[in-house]
Amino acid sequence: MSDTNVPGEPSEASWPEYLSGGSSGHGGHSQGSQAEGSQAEGSQAEGPAAPRRVIGTPPPAAARTMLPAAEGDGGKALARELPAEPDDPARAKKAERLVAACFLLAMLAGLGFLVAYSIIGVGSITSVLHSNLALGGTLSLVFLLLGVGTVIWVRHLMPNVELTEQRHPMRSEPADRAAFKQTFTEGAEASQFVKRPLVRRSLIAATVPLALAPLFLLRDLGPLPALSLDRTVWRKGLRLIVYGTGRPITAAEFSSPGSIISVGPEGYLDNDNDMAKAAVIIIKFRPGQLRFTTANHAVPDKVVENWTIDNIVAYSKICTHLGCPAALYEQTTHHILCPCHQSTFDATQGAKVIFGPATRPLPQLPIGVDSDGFLVATGPFHEPVGPSFWERS
Numbered sequence: 001m002s003d004t005n006v007p008g009e010p011s012e013a014s015w016p017e018y019l020s021g022g023s024s025g026h027g028g029h030s031q032g033s034q035a036e037g038s039q040a041e042g043s044q045a046e047g048p049a050a051p052r053r054v055i056g057t058p059p060p061a062a063a064r065t066m067l068p069a070a071e072g073d074g075g076k077a078l079a080r081e082l083p084a085e086p087d088d089p090a091r092a093k094k095a096e097r098l099v100a101a102c103f104l105l106a107m108l109a110g111l112g113f114l115v116a117y118s119i120i121g122v123g124s125i126t127s128v129l130h131s132n133l134a135l136g137g138t139l140s141l142v143f144l145l146l147g148v149g150t151v152i153w154v155r156h157l158m159p160n161v162e163l164t165e166q167r168h169p170m171r172s173e174p175a176d177r178a179a180f181k182q183t184f185t186e187g188a189e190a191s192q193f194v195k196r197p198l199v200r201r202s203l204i205a206a207t208v209p210l211a212l213a214p215l216f217l218l219r220d221l222g223p224l225p226a227l228s229l230d231r232t233v234w235r236k237g238l239r240l241i242v243y244g245t246g247r248p249i250t251a252a253e254f255s256s257p258g259s260i261i262s263v264g265p266e267g268y269l270d271n272d273n274d275m276a277k278a279a280v281i282i283i284k285f286r287p288g289q290l291r292f293t294t295a296n297h298a299v300p301d302k303v304v305e306n307w308t309i310d311n312i313v314a315y316s317k318i319c320t321h322l323g324c325p326a327a328l329y330e331q332t333t334h335h336i337l338c339p340c341h342q343s344t345f346d347a348t349q350g351a352k353v354i355f356g357p358a359t360r361p362l363p364q365l366p367i368g369v370d371s372d373g374f375l376v377a378t379g380p381f382h383e384p385v386g387p388s389f390w391e392r393s
């Protein structure tokens with residue numbers, strides 16, 4: 001670019017010939033432009049040509065390229081790096097028509113989008129469905145056709161060559177660096193920031209509260225969870241209430257092996273905060289299917305026998321990966337599946353993880369029956385439920 005050019009305002013000498021009127025064969029552009037053409041010649045003689053700006057679609061044929069003629073140090077034109085025309089003109093013509101067809105169809109699809117937006121109302125669910133279908137369909141078509149047209153353009157019209165751009169040193173020239181240093185130093189002095197400590201210090205003091213403000217805004221995140229994430233509302237004597245019916249259930253009622261039911265603690269089913277941690281699934285097994293331990297605490301790969309009743313076992317429904325409800329159950333394999341990231345737990349082996357990103361079993365809830373025969377918790381969970389990071393908090 002010429003040193004005298006203002007960025008974005010190329011000199012008259014930079015216009016391509018077909019704009020400045022110097023090109024032959026474009027009578028419409030050449031009229032009344034000879035004076036400008038001679039002016040352009042004069043400007044070009046003074047210095048290197050600036051990159052040319054082209055407004056609108058260039059005329060074909062004579063001005064195939066929008067780039068200025070490249071010149072070497074000695075004023076000689078450099079050898080072309082890119083071929084001006086495709087190798088196979090007949091094939092290129094065909095591709096050109098295809099590209100144009102794609103772009104025109106994209107334009108029609110775009111108009112269809114506008115029309116659909118204008119005429120399809122959204123007053124009912126059905127009309128919303130129709131509107132979404134029409135808008136989504138036309139918009140997808142626009143992008144699809146633009147993409148297809150562009151791919152054909154690139155593959156069949158543009159040259160298939162590899163160009164290497166030479167890298168230049170990023171470091172500025174010593175003169176530029178010295179000029180920047182001088183400007184910076186003079187600016188610092190002129191601003192009086194260094195010479196007037198009262199202004200400087202009071203400015204720093206004024207910004208300190210702003211820097212501390214984010215710490216105070218953290219309070220808006222609410223109180224710290226403390227131990228609330230480690231515990232649930234389950235405690236000894238709370239009945240297991242079936243989701244949906246809202247009724248307690250007896251061991252006798254839950255008698256068919258392979259069944260699974262989601263339950264919650266009595267009195268808390270409507271409390272979303274508590275239920276977020278306290279949701280439980282109970283599963284009925286045939287005798288001999290569960291792998292028991294007689295220990296009175298959680299044991300890897302085992303179901304604590306004292307925490308079951310009539311081969312009914314209760315597990316937390318909150319996935320230990322990221323907390324999704326894990327309640328998909330494969331009756332034949334006894335696998336509990338979490339739909340979010342496919343963690344899989346073996347219900348016969350203490351809900352140990354057999355697949356997926358979860359790293360620890362679903363905690364087992366100790367259960368028994370009360371004097372009326374209803375299933376009840378015989379104690380709280382013995383470990384935190386849900387994602388493992390809660391446990392480490």
Ligand code: FES
Nearest residue numbers: 319321322338341
């Ligand atoms: S939340 Fe269950 S697998 Fe991720």
